[in-house]
Amino acid sequence: MRYTVPDPEDAQDVQATRRRWFALAALVLPVLLVSMDLSVLYLAVPHISADLTPSSSQMLWILDIYGFVLAGLLIVMGSLGDRIGRRRLLLAGASLFGVASLLAAFAPSPEFLIAARALMGVGGATLMPSTLALIRNVFHDPEERTRAIGLWTAAFAGGGVLGPVVGGVLLSYFDWGSVFLINVPVIVILLAIAPKLVPEHRNDEQGGFDLLGAALSLAAVLAFVYALKKGAEAGIWSATSGSFLLLSLILSLGFLVQQRSARQPLIDFTLFRRRKFVAGILAVTLGMLALTGPTMYLAQYLQLVLSMSPLAAALWMVPLTLASMAGAMVATIVVARWGLPRTLFVGFSLAAGGLTVTATTPPQDGLAVVLIGGSLLGAGVTTIMSLSTDVVVAAAPIERAGAASALSETGSELGAALGIALTGTLGTVIYRTSLSLPTELPEALQEAAAQTLGAAISVSDTLTGPAADALRLSARQAFTAGFTTAAAVGAIMMVVLALLVPWLMRPSPSKRELHSTVAIEATTKISAKE
Structure with missing residues (x-):
């Protein structure tokens, strides 16, 4: 009987592959949470209304402030992660998300709950771009990266519809604070395993952070999202919606002009x-x-x-x-x-x-x-x-x-x-x-x-x-x-x-193919003249 000695390099490759997919499992957890929290509150609205007695305006802010802040800070947090480290930002954002979830679960007033939901939005804005960027760092093979992003997308899609289901089950046995408390054990698991599984990555060559660009970006996105929200309620061309759309356009133009002259812009417009x-x-x-x-x-x-x-x-x-x-x-x-x-x-x-x-x-x-x-x-x-x-x-x-x-x-x-x-x-x-x-x-x-x-x-x-x-x-x-x-x-x-x-x-032709095409066309023209 012949025995084959295992190749140490093959064993290392298998171990590295397993480590990449374990890292992906850790990165999918926060995506699932962020997506769920966009919809988990829908079934809890009657319970919150009975307990905290918010006004109709406060109830809308309780529902919407999370998504507003999340959307407004994504560009800012993505650029910040490139500078200070994506894993560091992920862990900091996850910690903030967990603390904010605890505060929201035991909120004594509508104003407190609105503030807690806003903090959750800040935390959520750090999680989304950090997880995607870290997938880019961990998976260098294009086919593996495509599969990893497919799983990331599946988790995001699943979380959006899973939110109401989880909320309905929790509310059948516990009070409304449970829809926030469910985040805490998941965040604890993430904080425990991410430092061991997910490598750090940042761009050491980038300089200071563009604070003016961050402020303009945040204001422009918030104004746009708020205009669309009001448009859904009173018509997209209502006075309030139209005013905020105009404000968003002005701020966006200011942001574009500012980014052209910024030494370290938030957005690489060459992309x-x-x-x-x-x-x-x-x-x-x-x-x-x-x-x-x-x-x-x-x-x-x-x-x-x-x-x-x-x-x-x-x-x-x-x-x-x-x-x-x-x-x-x-x-x-x-x-x-x-x-x-x-x-x-x-x-x-x-x-x-x-x-x-x-x-x-x-x-x-x-x-x-x-x-x-x-x-x-x-x-x-x-x-x-x-x-x-x-x-x-x-x-x-x-x-x-x-x-x-x-x-x-x-x-x-x-x-x-x-x-x-x-x-x-x-x-x-x-x-x-x-x-x-x-x-x-x-x-x-x-x-x-x-x-x-x-x-x-x-x-x-x-x-x-x-x-x-x-x-x-x-x-x-x-x-x-x-x-x-x-x-x-x-x-x-x-x-x-x-x-x-x-x-x-469609695929772009390579330089060699382009040169061949040009040569063929030139030869054809010469032949036609002759």
Whole structure:
């Protein structure tokens, strides 16, 4: 019998490979938390209202301040991580996120809870670009990095829909503070294992931090997100929304001018000269825009049209989550065989198909339609997100990976906000123009019912007889008309992007191929003259 002596180098390679994937497991934990906390509060709203008695304005800030701060600080924190160390920023942000979660869990007043949620947003803004940039540092092989970012995207997609499910289960047994306390043990695990598994990386050649650019960037993004939020409530061209959009435009122009002259700018604008980088940012932003709006309507459809409880609606959305996670992971396998442009075309086509199916949703008994359409949409968008994020991160030099990751995440956040605002505005307009109100309904109740489907259902509960049934039916039909119209518009946008983005992502000819082409053309011209 012959015995083979193991090659020490092979053993070291296996150990290094295992270490990389263990590091990825540690980096996925904070992504899951950040994504969950964008939606985990939805089911806790009644409990918080009963305990802390916030005003309607305070309740909106409790829900929104986390996402506002998160979106506003992503570019700043990505650049900061490049300078001070990405693992250091990750651990500092995770610690802040854990402490803020504890403060939020035991908040004695609405103002305290708003402040705690803002601190969670600061912590969350450090986690997202740090994890992506560290994946860029850990995985040098392009195929491995693509698979790693696919898993990262799957965790982010899963966390968004897992939030309401986890919240519903916790609230069945504990008080509302439990939706924040669940973060603490995960953060403790991260702080214990990350220093051992994740290597540090920073750019020692970069100088001081651009404080003026950071302030302008934060103010511009916050103004834009706030304008979109107000646009979703009162119309994108309302006075408040329009004013903040103008303010955001002015601040953005100031930021661009300032970055041109800054010695150490936050954003490396030379990246935007790369066709694939621009295409990646475009795909991430518009992909989230296409996903967020219909998903927002889908949750309302399940609860207000099909009369499901919040927890039941969240559980019915689990298949959409699984489809989204599968899309992100399968894309990383398929792209190795089909290539990036063709796989992206399939992703956009799946998203367009899902939105087309969703556009056929009936005002009654449409559960199967929305589940099929939502699953196709989720699988398509996460395919797009996973591969486009990989392109954006890989396009930047490794020392600027944090800033590039932050640009990708900022595009994702702004796309989500824009999707909610535009879809909400379109849906509201169609709802109000399609709604047929009973003539005997008092004017005050007519105005209330014309605001939202939820308000119309509440008004119908105060009525009796045929008038109540007629109002419910008309409101649900009007809401579904807005929902399906928004989905149809999104489908058209996905078809256009299915043609544009893969074309932008096509491989660039190498210099040798370019020189050969030029030589062939020159030879052809000479032959033609002769």
